[in-house]
Amino acid sequence: MRTQVGIIGAGPSGLLLSQLLDLAGIETVVLERQSRDYVLGRIRAGVLEQGTVTLLHRAGVGERVAREGLIHTGIELCFAGQSYRIDLEGGSGGSVVTVYGQTEVTRDLTEAREAAGAQLVYEAEDVALHDIDEERPRITYRKDGREHEIACDFIAGCDGFHGVSRRSIPPSQLKTYERVYPFGWLGVLSDTTPVSDELIYVNHEKGFALCSMRSMTRSRYYIQCRVDEPLEEWPDDRFWEDLKSRLPEAAASRLETGPSIEKSIAPLRSFVAEPMRHGRLFLAGDAAHIVPPTGAKGLNLAASDIHFLSNALIDFHDKGGTDLLDSYSRDCLNRIWKAERFSWWMTSMLHRFPDHTPFDQRIQLAELSYLVGSDAARAALAENYVGLPFS
Numbered sequence: 001m002r003t004q005v006g007i008i009g010a011g012p013s014g015l016l017l018s019q020l021l022d023l024a025g026i027e028t029v030v031l032e033r034q035s036r037d038y039v040l041g042r043i044r045a046g047v048l049e050q051g052t053v054t055l056l057h058r059a060g061v062g063e064r065v066a067r068e069g070l071i072h073t074g075i076e077l078c079f080a081g082q083s084y085r086i087d088l089e090g091g092s093g094g095s096v097v098t099v100y101g102q103t104e105v106t107r108d109l110t111e112a113r114e115a116a117g118a119q120l121v122y123e124a125e126d127v128a129l130h131d132i133d134e135e136r137p138r139i140t141y142r143k144d145g146r147e148h149e150i151a152c153d154f155i156a157g158c159d160g161f162h163g164v165s166r167r168s169i170p171p172s173q174l175k176t177y178e179r180v181y182p183f184g185w186l187g188v189l190s191d192t193t194p195v196s197d198e199l200i201y202v203n204h205e206k207g208f209a210l211c212s213m214r215s216m217t218r219s220r221y222y223i224q225c226r227v228d229e230p231l232e233e234w235p236d237d238r239f240w241e242d243l244k245s246r247l248p249e250a251a252a253s254r255l256e257t258g259p260s261i262e263k264s265i266a267p268l269r270s271f272v273a274e275p276m277r278h279g280r281l282f283l284a285g286d287a288a289h290i291v292p293p294t295g296a297k298g299l300n301l302a303a304s305d306i307h308f309l310s311n312a313l314i315d316f317h318d319k320g321g322t323d324l325l326d327s328y329s330r331d332c333l334n335r336i337w338k339a340e341r342f343s344w345w346m347t348s349m350l351h352r353f354p355d356h357t358p359f360d361q362r363i364q365l366a367e368l369s370y371l372v373g374s375d376a377a378r379a380a381l382a383e384n385y386v387g388l389p390f391s
Ligand code: FAS
Pocket: 008, 009, 010, 011, 012, 013, 014, 031, 032, 033, 034, 039, 043, 044, 045, 046, 047, 102, 124, 127, 158, 159, 160, 161, 162, 163, 164, 165, 265, 266, 284, 285, 286, 287, 293, 296, 297, 298, 299, 300, 302
């Protein structure tokens, strides 16, 4: 079999790239390890930057997010028992974010690809990359017991942090940077009325908490927890009681509890692999970088990678241009590191660290107090939260 771009991973990165390339007349095959239902059942990100929404419209999948997405112009920060609103729209000069679950983005992209008759191979086993620094890289995989091989012009590694693509690059050719945080996020999804119209980020002595949503009838909550906590030690009642104890009084009094429809613990890490290209293999999204979700950047960074990669591959296809392919890694990393910094800063400011000294805690409090008392500091948070320009 032959294709122009072999894409590994049918998450948001892989599907968005496949959709954008298809619209430009470039043939792709997408290979996904999991089943279609498994991929569509994942609960992850919830906040889309304006650049991401614009890219979804460019990909022809912006109709539902425009109809169902919730426009948010601010967030609330709570610490030391007080609440402060950060005006995202005012602070960023008019930009906003859209609350719309990654699950829905993935569904919109999957349905668009299937409607276009795309070649999506689910439950592809033992995907392996070959000759990635040659003119004709190859992908092999097994499906229903049969071995397959695809000859490609290029391979896009969109297979997330635990995928095979990054691991196919010789370690001597890759530099990685990592910080693993000493806590995790216990997340709960529930069909309950969100506690507020806007997201609430809380720094509390018991740990971080976040009140988010998927719609005005479906809430998404997180509390900081130990990353090795057994989930069974967090029955719903304990979760709701602990969350309520971390919220400011007004929000706590409004909290509507109900059965969790999803509950999971996610580890938090910052990670970047450089460069994001090796020969004819291009890494995108979580395959190349991870951010702690405190800054709501993970999915949005994947989108900006795909903005750069799709433009580069289209330029090569249409004009034989290689400049954008050659600058892909630099263009992405320039934006990635600024989002890594912002995500690290939000995480450092809002979480309780087990090794924090009383001095560290005072510094954290001073950081928060300065932030809410300074127009310039609030504007800086706003412009990073709504998303820095793609280029
Ligand atoms: P993904 O990981 O989404 O997709 C990669 C795909 O590749 C998967 O479908 C996987 O099955 C497949 N794959 C892996 N190995 C393969 C192989 N060998 N062969 C074939 N296919 C393979 N971001 C936020 O902004 N906010 C959040 O709240 C947030 N919460 C998160 C919670 C969790 C538990 C995780 C893991 C991530 C979270 N993120 C969040 C980040 C997340 O949204 C990612 O940024 C986003 O999924 C990135 O999309 P992809 O790059 O497509 O990677």
